[in-house]
Amino acid sequence: MTEKLFDGKNALITGAYRNLGAVTAETLARYGASVIINDLDTPELAAEGDRVLDCIRAYGVQAAAVPADLSKSSEVHRLCRQAIETFKRIDIIVNNAGPFNIDPYLELNEEMWDMVMDINLKAIYLTTRELAPQMKANGWGRIINMCAGSAFVRNHGVYTLAKVGVQVITESLALELGPEITVNAIAPGQIHESLPAITQFDPTFSERYMARSPVKRFVTRAEIANIIALICSPAFDTMTGMTIQINGGAEIPRF
Numbered sequence: 220m221t222e223k224l225f226d227g228k229n230a231l232i233t234g235a236y237r238n239l240g241a242v243t244a245e246t247l248a249r250y251g252a253s254v255i256i257n258d259l260d261t262p263e264l265a266a267e268g269d270r271v272l273d274c275i276r277a278y279g280v281q282a283a284a285v286p287a288d289l290s291k292s293s294e295v296h297r298l299c300r301q302a303i304e305t306f307k308r309i310d311i312i313v314n315n316a317g318p319f320n321i322d323p324y325l326e327l328n329e330e331m332w333d334m335v336m337d338i339n340l341k342a343i344y345l346t347t348r349e350l351a352p353q354m355k356a357n358g359w360g361r362i363i364n365m366c367a368g369s370a371f372v373r374n375h376g377v378y379t380l381a382k383v384g385v386q387v388i389t390e391s392l393a394l395e396l397g398p399e400i401t402v403n404a405i406a407p408g409q410i411h412e413s414l415p416a417i418t419q420f421d422p423t424f425s426e427r428y429m430a431r432s433p434v435k436r437f438v439t440r441a442e443i444a445n446i447i448a449l450i451c452s453p454a455f456d457t458m459t460g461m462t463i464q465i466n467g468g469a470e471i472p473r474f
């Protein structure tokens with residue numbers, strides 16, 4: 220891809236002071252985008268956010284961090300207004316924040332249901348409602364939503380429900396927002412760097428997953444971030460409403 224593909228473009232990435240969101244922020248900056256990163260407002264996260272800001276600025280683009288709790292619609296509103304005040308225009312949204320919880324429904328408390336649904340799913344509706352009108356007016360926009368392999372199984376509780384919702388809202392928004400804006404989702408399988416968190420409560424997960432994987436390795440954060448950048452590139456101008464599964468073939472249904 221051209222080195223400065225997103226020169227002059229501005230991106231907002233939620234949940235981006237660390238992990239996949241941070242790598243995505245750095246990747247879009249490497250391709251020339253100025254980036255606003257968002258995350259929760261804690262001192263520990265702020266320190267991680269500062270490190271990401273330094274990495275972004277090293278590419279010669281602008282960067283800003285806006286802490287906001289995406290589970291509160293007033294906070295999402297403030298985040299989007301601040302993003303516009305900072306950069307005047309947002310061209311790319313990556314709705315990345317998406318907490319994981321696979322408690323069985325009978326053990327799930329209502330607060331957790333709300334948290335998982337609000338951040339994974341409702342936040343997409345809220346950021347899009349705030350920022351899509353100016354994208355349409357500017358004649359160009361890209362929205363990338365984070366889905367997950369869990370959307371394609373039925374034993375991952377409310378996380379499955381939220382991620383199925385992500386796939387469906389991606390299709391509905393694609394219909395609503397064309398031709399200026401494309402809306403797509405990425406559904407990673409297990410991400411390599413996040414394995415320790417999963418292995419903690421499912422020690423055989425890695426072995427079972429690998430046994431099903433034709434490519435025999437897990438996808439990395441950098442690989443997903445590059446695919447997000449690709450989808451925002453002109454090569455994908457006619458792709459919208461799609462949910463792209465990236466899992467090394469481990470999640471191909473079989474009997």
Ligand SMILES: NC(=O)c1ccc[n+]([C@@H]2O[C@H](COP(=O)([O-])OP(=O)(O)OC[C@H]3O[C@@H](n4cnc5c(N)ncnc54)[C@H](O)[C@@H]3O)[C@@H](O)[C@H]2O)c1
Nearest residue numbers: 234238239258259288289290315316317365367409410413
């Ligand atoms: N990690 C994986 O293996 C995996 C697999 C498939 C899909 N995904 C999806 O990819 C995305 C990123 O995954 P990850 O593991 O890097 O995420 P993560 O769990 O590390 O969270 C990313 C960031 O989101 C922030 N966040 C949480 N609640 C927030 C809130 N209310 N407001 C603002 N920020 C908040 C966290 O503080 C964190 O820094 C998520 O949507 C996730 O569902 C991840």
